[in-house]
Amino acid sequence: MNIAVNKATRLLDFLRSRQSDMIELLTAMVNAESPSHDFGSQMPVQDLISGALSDCDYEVRVFKGKNSGGQLVASPQKRIKGQPIQMILGHCDTVWPIGTLEKMPIHLKDGKLHGPGVYDMKAGLVQAIFAVKAIRELGETPDVTPFFFINSDEEIGSAESKQNILRLAKISDRVFVMEPGLGPSGKLKTARKGVGRFKINVIGKASHAGLAPEEGVSAILELSHVVQALFALNDPEKGITVNVGNIEGGTRPNVVAAGASAVADVRVKTHDDARDIEQAIFALQSVVPGTQLEISGRVGRPPMEKTAGNERLWHFAQEAANEMKIPIEDGLAGGGSDGNFTSLHCPTLDGMGAVGDGAHALTEFVFVDRIPERSALLARLLLLPEVKSGL
Numbered sequence: 001m002n003i004a005v006n007k008a009t010r011l012l013d014f015l016r017s018r019q020s021d022m023i024e025l026l027t028a029m030v031n032a033e034s035p036s037h038d039f040g041s042q043m044p045v046q047d048l049i050s051g052a053l054s055d056c057d058y059e060v061r062v063f064k065g066k067n068s069g070g071q072l073v074a075s076p077q078k079r080i081k082g083q084p085i086q087m088i089l090g091h092c093d094t095v096w097p098i099g100t101l102e103k104m105p106i107h108l109k110d111g112k113l114h115g116p117g118v119y120d121m122k123a124g125l126v127q128a129i130f131a132v133k134a135i136r137e138l139g140e141t142p143d144v145t146p147f148f149f150i151n152s153d154e155e156i157g158s159a160e161s162k163q164n165i166l167r168l169a170k171i172s173d174r175v176f177v178m179e180p181g182l183g184p185s186g187k188l189k190t191a192r193k194g195v196g197r198f199k200i201n202v203i204g205k206a207s208h209a210g211l212a213p214e215e216g217v218s219a220i221l222e223l224s225h226v227v228q229a230l231f232a233l234n235d236p237e238k239g240i241t242v243n244v245g246n247i248e249g250g251t252r253p254n255v256v257a258a259g260a261s262a263v264a265d266v267r268v269k270t271h272d273d274a275r276d277i278e279q280a281i282f283a284l285q286s287v288v289p290g291t292q293l294e295i296s297g298r299v300g301r302p303p304m305e306k307t308a309g310n311e312r313l314w315h316f317a318q319e320a321a322n323e324m325k326i327p328i329e330d331g332l333a334g335g336g337s338d339g340n341f342t343s344l345h346c347p348t349l350d351g352m353g354a355v356g357d358g359a360h361a362l363t364e365f366v367f368v369d370r371i372p373e374r375s376a377l378l379a380r381l382l383l384l385p386e387v388k389s390g391l
Helices: 003-017 019-031 039-054 118-137 162-170 219-231 271-282 308-324 368-382
Strands: 058-063 071-076 085-091 107-109 112-114 145-151 172-177 188-192 194-203 241-249 259-268 292-301 330-333 365-367
Touching: 003 019, 003 118, 003 308, 003 368, 019 039, 019 112, 019 118, 019 368, 039 058, 039 071, 039 118, 039 145, 085 118, 085 162, 085 368, 112 118, 118 145, 118 365, 118 368, 145 162, 162 172, 172 368, 188 308, 194 219, 194 271, 219 241, 219 259, 259 271, 259 292, 271 292, 308 368, 365 368
Parallel strands: 085 145, 085 172, 188 330
Antiparallel strands: 058 071, 071 145, 107 112, 112 365, 194 259, 194 292, 241 259
16 A cells, blocks of 8 residues: 555544544534624634634634624644645535524434535535544644635625635635535536626606606616526526526506616626626617616626646545545536635635535535545645645
């Protein structure tokens, strides 16, 4: 058995022996409900993370947020001066409101642990914590210092944490994003679509629909043309999707509508497509005489494309998985994550978190026997030499 395989096997055996401890911490974290918009709810789960990382000899700092529950940063108390760094990136907020546990209690059945936020993405956080614990307890010393950045606003766009994520990505050798794997097989995400949101307001002119309809200009009629124009921008072959998910307009049935609006969700695979779709939406012109369009929005999360650095990390992940004899695949995700930001500046491997299914759904679950495997995979990758310098 060569040194690399022996190292990978030791990590996997150790983490499998700690599976019950991992489930215990995960259960406590899921019980600490932490919806994005309830800033105070982030403190209990951050305390659990802080305690677990402190036990790994990490120094933990939590920075309070103005428009979020804050951001947690942790790094080893003992660090070799001048050593490069690698980021373990995650979020502790969920989409589930306080009280969800009453209708969606944590329970283990047929090898699956169910609960709100268990898959997206508290299991991923547990896996990351135990990965650095395994490295420490097995006496391994990474050549690239692992540090944690965990925000509490990812599910609502990372508006407050984005700049810190970008700043840290610029000085990191690589980033591992602890979002759940793609699909029930847990594919790693080597590419993600960019995500945009656009709002189109239509300005018309009100009048009585029965007494003086000719004096009005219907914003709703114009909006019907806008919606069709937006849907016409869909291009399945290029992976471009445009969906109008919200429309509003008018005041009463007997009033010609003076105002109407639509909100569109946009997904694109490349930066070029992001630029083109933005230009196309802002180039929309009104069709109904007397109406005006007000257009706002942008592709806020850029696409995570298959860069040379991302491909190199994926290659290393394949080697590590083969050493441990665990399954691994990769794929393109239609949703965005904070990995879309980090990939702009350094090699990024996303979907390193849990294997399961049901993100944002009542069926949310993780496969418990895959938790040690994915934790071991991360631990093995954290022991890689510098990646960015070899590109």
